Amino acid sequence: MRTWKRLFSCLLAGAMALSLAACGGNDSGATDGQTQEQAAPPADTGADTAAPETSGEETTAESGNVLVAYYSATGNTENIANYIAQATGGDLFEITPAEPYTSDDLNWSDENSRVSREYADESLRDVELTTTEVENWDSYDTVFIGYPIWWGIAAWPVDGFVEAN
Numbered sequence: 001m002r003t004w005k006r007l008f009s010c011l012l013a014g015a016m017a018l019s020l021a022a023c024g025g026n027d028s029g030a031t032d033g034q035t036q037e038q039a040a041p042p043a044d045t046g047a048d049t050a051a052p053e054t055s056g057e058e059t060t061a062e063s064g065n066v067l068v069a070y071y072s073a074t075g076n077t078e079n080i081a082n083y084i085a086q087a088t089g090g091d092l093f094e095i096t097p098a099e100p101y102t103s104d105d106l107n108w109s110d111e112n113s114r115v116s117r118e119y120a121d122e123s124l125r126d127v128e129l130t131t132t133e134v135e136n137w138d139s140y141d142t143v144f145i146g147y148p149i150w151w152g153i154a155a156w157p158v159d160g161f162v163e164a165n
């Protein structure tokens with residue numbers, strides 16, 4: 001079993017290109033302190049950022065065994081997670097709410113939508129997940145965590161995964 005573990009928390013909002021160098025260089029840990037408040041979130045672009053053909057051999061040697069855990073409601077974070085997993089040779093773990101968010105649930109411009117109600121009342125943000133257990137968790141040296149930004153903070157379905165692990 002490894003005696004140390006580094007946890008990189010990388011904001012993966014939208015089609016934002018996330019540089020591995022930027023994440024790898026920040027050993028201070030979580031970066032979810034993004035304070036940018038935004039009344040009207042940008043429209044989802046559904047960007048099709050297919051993972052390129054790359055070898056993860058060099059980065060794997062530096063980062064050890066890599067896990068890329070992510071929550072993605074509309075696919076953007078998933079695309080970036082695939083990209084990082086491919087570039088690092090890492091394993092993927094999808095964080096999935098027991099009750100997935102529908103497009104109506106995600107309608108931030110409707111104050112009665114699920115996500116708007118959860119945003120307005122923090123006590124509603126404890127989202128049940130299908131599982132938080134990662135097989136062979138102790139074998140990972142580096143864990144990337146990807147999530148969308150919702151109203152300037154990490155989308156809360158990721159919280160239960162972080163707390164459990």
Ligand SMILES: Cc1cc2nc3c(=O)[nH]c(=O)nc-3n(C[C@H](O)[C@H](O)[C@H](O)COP(=O)(O)O)c2cc1C
Nearest residue numbers: 014038041072073074075076077148149150151152
């Ligand atoms: C409810 C909601 C709130 C959002 N709030 C923000 C925000 O404050 N700032 C921002 O840049 N994008 C915001 N967005 C846009 C998402 O972060 C962006 O579309 C992201 O790529 C979605 O990732 P996903 O496809 O993996 O779910 C918001 C989207 C939703 C659905």
